[in-house]
Amino acid sequence: MDWIISVSSAERARGELLPETAREATAQFRKHGCIVLRGGLAPGVVDAMHQEYLARFGGLNGRGMQAQAESPPPTRFTQVGDCRYEITLRMNGAFGSPEVIANPLLLRFLMPLLGEDLRLSSFTSVVSHPGAGLQHVHRDHAYLYNEPSVNQVMPVYAVNVSVPMIDVDMETGPTGIWPGSHMWDSQTELPPLDTVTSFPFLRGDCVLMDYRTLHAGLPNRGNRIRPIAYLVYARTWFFDEVNHPMRVSLDMRMEEYQMLPESIRPLLTRALAQNMRNRWLEVDVREADAVRRRPQPTSSKIGRNELCPCGSGKKYKHCHGQLVPAS
Numbered sequence: 044m045d046w047i048i049s050v051s052s053a054e055r056a057r058g059e060l061l062p063e064t065a066r067e068a069t070a071q072f073r074k075h076g077c078i079v080l081r082g083g084l085a086p087g088v089v090d091a092m093h094q095e096y097l098a099r100f101g102g103l104n105g106r107g108m109q110a111q112a113e114s115p116p117p118t119r120f121t122q123v124g125d126c127r128y129e130i131t132l133r134m135n136g137a138f139g140s141p142e143v144i145a146n147p148l149l150l151r152f153l154m155p156l157l158g159e160d161l162r163l164s165s166f167t168s169v170v171s172h173p174g175a176g177l178q179h180v181h182r183d184h185a186y187l188y189n190e191p192s193v194n195q196v197m198p199v200y201a202v203n204v205s206v207p208m209i210d211v212d213m214e215t216g217p218t219g220i221w222p223g224s225h226m227w228d229s230q231t232e233l234p235p236l237d238t239v240t241s242f243p244f245l246r247g248d249c250v251l252m253d254y255r256t257l258h259a260g261l262p263n264r265g266n267r268i269r270p271i272a273y274l275v276y277a278r279t280w281f282f283d284e285v286n287h288p289m290r291v292s293l294d295m296r297m298e299e300y301q302m303l304p305e306s307i308r309p310l311l312t313r314a315l316a317q318n319m320r321n322r323w324l325e326v327d328v329r330e331a332d333a334v335r336r337r338p339q340p341t342s343s344k345i346g347r348n349e350l351c352p353c354g355s356g357k358k359y360k361h362c363h364g365q366l367v368p369a370s
């Protein structure tokens with residue numbers, strides 16, 4: 044397959060593809076709406092992500108995931124298929140490493156496609172548990188314009204980077220992809236399932252997909268839990284308002300944001316904005332609480348020297364509070 048591009052350890056160490064590799068990868072991405080950068084991440088980085096995943100969520104079986112997804116918001120879990128769950132990842136530990144969220148090789152590849160000022164739009168994981176069925180075939184986002192002629196020439200506006208945290212063989216179920224579907228005229232017509240392209244994912248793969256490319260999680264017929272991390276990068280003007288309605292799409296605390304190198308903070312401004320919004324909610328809750336605790340007046344009696352409540356501007360004693368002489 045011409046869209047699986049091998050990344051050498053020298054390119055990885057330099058944090059940049061060789062110019063001819065980058066040219067080839069960009070051409071394939073534009074044509075197919077997807078590529079694999081095989082070896083894009085070092086095995087140690089991916090293994091650390093998997094360890095972090097296990098430490099946080101390894102104790103949850105399918106039923107535990109289901110209960111989390113059904114609990115009232117806020118929750119970081121959403122069901123996205125049968126025995127398949129999407130989880131917003133808190134960006135700390137291995138999931139907060141600049142090597143993962145702001146990987147130089149990936150960013151240098153993405154900048155010509157999305158602009159130098161691209162933004163991280165979401166960071167989640169989709170996990171399929173043994174027994175997961177075939178997911179519905181979908182695009183991550185609808186076309187921005189309905190006119191087919193526009194979509195044909197519309198450049199990419201968001202890229203989903205999947206990072207499998209384990210080697211995913213065909214039994215465990217990788218993601219099936221329909222190359223070229225980002226440019227199809229109709230966005231309602233779904234292709235026959237037997238036209239899907241699928242292949243095992245390896246640790247270290249970065250599977251890049253145009254947000255318009257059709258794909259579906261394949262069934263998990265094995266006995267391993269299969270977590271894949273998803274980093275979505277977008278043009279500055281594109282905001283995804285469909286995929287994370289009941290949860291945050293980026294979860295990074297202020298102290299973690301402030302520890303990031305200055306140079307990558309612009310990439311993460313949306314994490315900062317979501318964090319700020321949470322802080323305002325906390326302020327709202329604190330203020331409402333303070334009002335509730337404030338001592339309430341015990342009597343509604345009006346003092347004689349206070350303004351009359353009728354709005355006349357006179358003192359109460361000279362207005363409605365005048366003493367009526369005893370007859």
Ligand SMILES: O=C(O)CCC(=O)C(=O)O
Pocket residue numbers: 123127129169170171178216217218219258259260261271
């Ligand atoms: O589980 C997978 O392989 C794909 C998941 C996915 O595309 C989604 O949930 O949007």
